[in-house]
Amino acid sequence: MNLSVKSIARGVLATGLLSLSLVACGDNTATAPAAATAPVVATTAATTTGAAGTTAAGATTAAGTAQDATKAIQALNDLGKNLDETSAALQKNDLAAAKAAYKKFDDGWDDVEGYVQQFDRKQYQAIEEAMTPVGRELLRNANTTVATVTPLLKTLSDTYNNTIKQMAGTAPGGTRSATPTTKAAAISGPELDAATAKVDQYLKGKADKLVTNTQAFVTAVKSKDIAGAKAAYQQARFNYEGVEFLAESFTDMDVAIDARPDDFPKGENDPTWTGFHPLEKAIWADGKLDANTDKLADKLIADVTKLRDQIKSMTINPAGAIAGAADLIEEIQSGKITGEEERYSHSDFNDFKANLASAKFVYQAYARFVKQRNASLDADVTAAFGEIETALTPYFSADGVAVDYSKLNDNARKALAQKVEALADSFSKVNGTLGLNA
Amino acid sequence: MSEISRRAALKALGLATASAVAGGAVATNAFRPQEQSQPSAATLQPTANVSSTGTFSPTATPATAPAVELYPFEGVYQAGVITDPPEAVLLVSLQVLATKPDDLVKIMQILTARSREMMAGQMGAAAAEDATFPPHNTGELGYDPLKDGRLSVMVGLGSSLFTRDGKDRFGLASKKPIALKPMPRDLVGDRLAGSTRLDGDILLQISSDHPLVNFHAFRDILKNTKGLVSPVWVQPGFQRYFQNMQPGEAKARGLLGFKDGTANLDVTDAELMSKLIWTGPEEPDWAQGGTYVAVRVIREQIERWDRLNLSQQEASIGRTKTTGATLDTKTETALPDYAADPDGVKVPLNSHVRKANPRLGEESDKRRMLRRGFLYMNGVDKSGLLDAGFLFQGFCRNIEEQFEFVKRNYMTNRHFPKQNTGVQDLDEYIFCVGGGYFFVPAGVQKEDRFLADALLLG
Numbered sequence: 001m002n003l004s005v006k007s008i009a010r011g012v013l014a015t016g017l018l019s020l021s022l023v024a025c026g027d028n029t030a031t032a033p034a035a036a037t038a039p040v041v042a043t044t045a046a047t048t049t050g051a052a053g054t055t056a057a058g059a060t061t062a063a064g065t066a067q068d069a070t071k072a073i074q075a076l077n078d079l080g081k082n083l084d085e086t087s088a089a090l091q092k093n094d095l096a097a098a099k100a101a102y103k104k105f106d107d108g109w110d111d112v113e114g115y116v117q118q119f120d121r122k123q124y125q126a127i128e129e130a131m132t133p134v135g136r137e138l139l140r141n142a143n144t145t146v147a148t149v150t151p152l153l154k155t156l157s158d159t160y161n162n163t164i165k166q167m168a169g170t171a172p173g174g175t176r177s178a179t180p181t182t183k184a185a186a187i188s189g190p191e192l193d194a195a196t197a198k199v200d201q202y203l204k205g206k207a208d209k210l211v212t213n214t215q216a217f218v219t220a221v222k223s224k225d226i227a228g229a230k231a232a233y234q235q236a237r238f239n240y241e242g243v244e245f246l247a248e249s250f251t252d253m254d255v256a257i258d259a260r261p262d263d264f265p266k267g268e269n270d271p272t273w274t275g276f277h278p279l280e281k282a283i284w285a286d287g288k289l290d291a292n293t294d295k296l297a298d299k300l301i302a303d304v305t306k307l308r309d310q311i312k313s314m315t316i317n318p319a320g321a322i323a324g325a326a327d328l329i330e331e332i333q334s335g336k337i338t339g340e341e342e343r344y345s346h347s348d349f350n351d352f353k354a355n356l357a358s359a360k361f362v363y364q365a366y367a368r369f370v371k372q373r374n375a376s377l378d379a380d381v382t383a384a385f386g387e388i389e390t391a392l393t394p395y396f397s398a399d400g401v402a403v404d405y406s407k408l409n410d411n412a413r414k415a416l417a418q419k420v421e422a423l424a425d426s427f428s429k430v431n432g433t434l435g436l437n438a
Numbered sequence: 439m440s441e442i443s444r445r446a447a448l449k450a451l452g453l454a455t456a457s458a459v460a461g462g463a464v465a466t467n468a469f470r471p472q473e474q475s476q477p478s479a480a481t482l483q484p485t486a487n488v489s490s491t492g493t494f495s496p497t498a499t500p501a502t503a504p505a506v507e508l509y510p511f512e513g514v515y516q517a518g519v520i521t522d523p524p525e526a527v528l529l530v531s532l533q534v535l536a537t538k539p540d541d542l543v544k545i546m547q548i549l550t551a552r553s554r555e556m557m558a559g560q561m562g563a564a565a566a567e568d569a570t571f572p573p574h575n576t577g578e579l580g581y582d583p584l585k586d587g588r589l590s591v592m593v594g595l596g597s598s599l600f601t602r603d604g605k606d607r608f609g610l611a612s613k614k615p616i617a618l619k620p621m622p623r624d625l626v627g628d629r630l631a632g633s634t635r636l637d638g639d640i641l642l643q644i645s646s647d648h649p650l651v652n653f654h655a656f657r658d659i660l661k662n663t664k665g666l667v668s669p670v671w672v673q674p675g676f677q678r679y680f681q682n683m684q685p686g687e688a689k690a691r692g693l694l695g696f697k698d699g700t701a702n703l704d705v706t707d708a709e710l711m712s713k714l715i716w717t718g719p720e721e722p723d724w725a726q727g728g729t730y731v732a733v734r735v736i737r738e739q740i741e742r743w744d745r746l747n748l749s750q751q752e753a754s755i756g757r758t759k760t761t762g763a764t765l766d767t768k769t770e771t772a773l774p775d776y777a778a779d780p781d782g783v784k785v786p787l788n789s790h791v792r793k794a795n796p797r798l799g800e801e802s803d804k805r806r807m808l809r810r811g812f813l814y815m816n817g818v819d820k821s822g823l824l825d826a827g828f829l830f831q832g833f834c835r836n837i838e839e840q841f842e843f844v845k846r847n848y849m850t851n852r853h854f855p856k857q858n859t860g861v862q863d864l865d866e867y868i869f870c871v872g873g874g875y876f877f878v879p880a881g882v883q884k885e886d887r888f889l890a891d892a893l894l895l896g
């Protein structure tokens with residue numbers, strides 16, 4: 001994976017995982033219980049230093065709109081009173097008063113439309129569209145009638161009030177650009193919490209395994225046992241790839257552990273390039289383990305252990321977990337566009353499998369909620385996971401070792417990629433279906 | 439070489455007559471050859487009909503024909519830098535095969551003559567055809583002069599023309615522009631290993647309103663430079679411009695769907711151009727009044743981008759997708775206030791706009807560059823994913839102090855503006871797969887002169 005890969009994670013984790021985890025990664029693990037189902041809980045992100053810096057993107061949506069939203073709703077409510085007045089005047093058959101009241105609304109709209117625009121462009125368009133006929137009748141048609149205007153005004157009022165309601169509904173966190181017209185209510189409840197607890201346990205269990213397997217790898221490296229190191233490498237990588245999206249929320253950790261040489265000014269010769277991949281190079285490309293690889297190995301196990309501790313202090317929430325799983329699926333593809341991620345060991349299939357396994361676990365934990373709301377989406381996602389698993393089977397030996405990815409022919413590569421695309425496409429709708437925004 | 443002998447050299451190549459004819463054609467097209475073309479008036483005129491709803495449908499405004507139909511070849515600056523970009527581009531990297539300095543003169547003379555003639559709309563050699571020879575005009579654009587299309591052929595020089603593998607190829611090493619060098623291979627995030635689109639002795643930025651016109655110009659140039667140069671890589675690109683935008687509003691969108699060009703430099707501001715784009719006394723005499731260009735072929739992971747939430751996309755760029763406003767403002771032209779948002783709560787610290795221009799006053803103002811990008815699509819890659827992206831061109835007075843500084847110290851500096859901010863978020867979805875650094879010499883101002891003659895004859 002590439003060093004810069006932290007972005008989705010940022011968008012995602014700041015709102016989902018990290019906002020909560022930050023409290024934890026600071027000092028101890030006594031995290032406040034996750035407001036598990038709140039789509040956005042980002043106030044902590046903005047004020048925390050260190051890794052929080054990397055979360056700015058996600059935090060924006062949240063904290064930025066929190067104050068804005070309150071201000072906006074106030075202003076929209078105030079302006080809306082003119083619509084109520086227009087309506088009251090129409091009921092009294094007083095067209096002149098209706099005109100005057102509507103004119104005030106029309107004039108004032110310019111000052112507040114920006115809020116609606118920022119909140120949701122569809123909603124904004126809907127209001128503008130509803131305003132057009134009312135304006136035409138009330139402001140420009142001298143011969144208009146109460147009967148003509150009344151239904152038009154009702155449409156406008158409904159659209160307008162509906163918008164305010166939706167803005168109020170998302171105000172605490174705000175989803176600047178979501179589409180509330182179709183936005184499902186966020187799921188919540190004890191069953192969801194239980195599912196999240198399962199995911200939490202799974203991922204943290206992986207983090208423990210990562211330390212164990214990395215230790216085995218490091219031991220082999222330090223005893224200059226190339227064959228042993230090769231065998232241990234895949235297992236350690238498998239566990240890393242499974243929790244990668246969590247690691248990405250700590251940019252510095254992910255860089256230390258999993259960066260590719262392209263991400264350093266001096267490439268392969270860069271002394272600050274550390275983690276799995278310089279060791280991968282030493283083992284497969286150079287065939288040489290020495291004092292330098294000892295140092296790299298010591299640093300790797302120290303970093304991985306630190307990462308494990310950080311991961312353990314995180315509190316997982318559903319939006320973050322699902323977006324993280326989506327990121328894992330994207331990872332399968334994106335590293336492969338130019339060259340291979342495991343460019344020395346060619347064990348990319350192993351990474352695929354790990355990405356996929358974690359993504360699938362997360363999905364399955366929440367699948368029934370998806371199914372309740374959109375059975376065909378659940379069917380698509382489930383089928384897509386199945387397709388890829390089947391497609392991957394031939395690329396592993398009986399004892400689970402991945403075949404050399406570089407040997408994959410173009411047709412097979414394409415077939416696999418297109419299956420991943422299908423999965424990623426369906427998966428990108430999961431959070432929205434559950435009313436979550438990461 | 440005296441003026442006369444230069445003319446003679448042209449004549450010998452059979453090109454002078456043709457260009458003289460072309461000069462006439464230019465005049466009848468009613469623009470002033472001495473002035474470098476300005477962006478077309480039409481696109482700079484404020485329009486009255488942008489309503490509050492207009493924000494959503496800039497495309498709906500009827501297109502008007504560009505005021506300038508053909509760009510003059512002659513000018514203080516080469517066309518293709520501050521001239522309004524037309525809709526199609528062909529980036530061509532050439533390798534010089536010739537080894538003698540005289541051959542280099544010949545190459546530049548041919549490029550000058552062919553560009554001069556074709557930019558005037560004369561797409562085939564104006565000389566009469568002789569039935570016993572292969573025709574000059576390849577014919578695919580017909581035989582009438584083109585009256586529009588805004589063709590320009592901008593020529594850039596790569597550092598390998600001056601020195602290659604430590605060798606002074608043409609005795610020009612001492613005259614190399616001060617900041618010219620090969621595009622660095624160590625820019626963080628670039629994926630250049632195995633790239634077939636890197637560097638070049640000469641860059642041609644052929645642009646016009648139609649890909650066929652570009653192709654014709656390219657074909658014509660190749661046909662006339664056989665044995666002297668060979669093309670190394672070629673990359674076509676395109677763009678679609680909205681007409682009637684307000685000053686300060688972008689006229690185009692990129693493949694990621696965001697407005698592109700909002701905060702670009704105002705090319706009508708001559709003072710700004712002189713400060714940031716055109717080289718001055720810091721350069722050897724021959725290289726003054728030119729500019730540098732960083733060409734970057736940037737692959738975008740389109741499919742992946744298309745699966746991001748809108749809010750994730752906007753956080754990555756730092757602007758609102760529909761309106762183009764920065765995330766802390768409401769309109770496209772409003773200026774962001776980063777000082778008021780030190781933690782990036784509104785405009786994320788790692789967003790593209792904030793990383794590309796942190797707006798720190800003079801310190802970052804002097805780093806700005808003129809962007810003239812096009813989009814590309816080369817079909818699909820081995821995995822069946824769109825092989826598409828952005829052909830970035832950043833023009834700078836000093837490529838190291840502007841483009842490269844911004845790239846290294848802002849965009850990919852993980853600790854800018856704060857500890858652990860990370861590289862710019864956009865780098866998750868894009869990466870550079872090719873390009874090069876080139877020096878773009880000043881324009882040709884007289885009929886008897888040719889591109890870079892001050893370098894080659896001076």
Ligand code: HEM
Nearest residue numbers: 692696697698699700701702736791794795828830844868
């Ligand atoms: C695929 C690649 C890129 C995409 C999609 C992209 C997109 C954008 C967009 C949407 C904007 C905001 C609108 C505007 O002001 O034009 C922008 C601004 C900008 N971009 Fe890029 N860009 C890319 C590459 C680059 C590169 C390579 C550089 C230079 C190192 C660069 C430098 C800038 C600058 C300086 C601004 C203006 C920032 C400001 O002054 O606020 N961009 N870009």
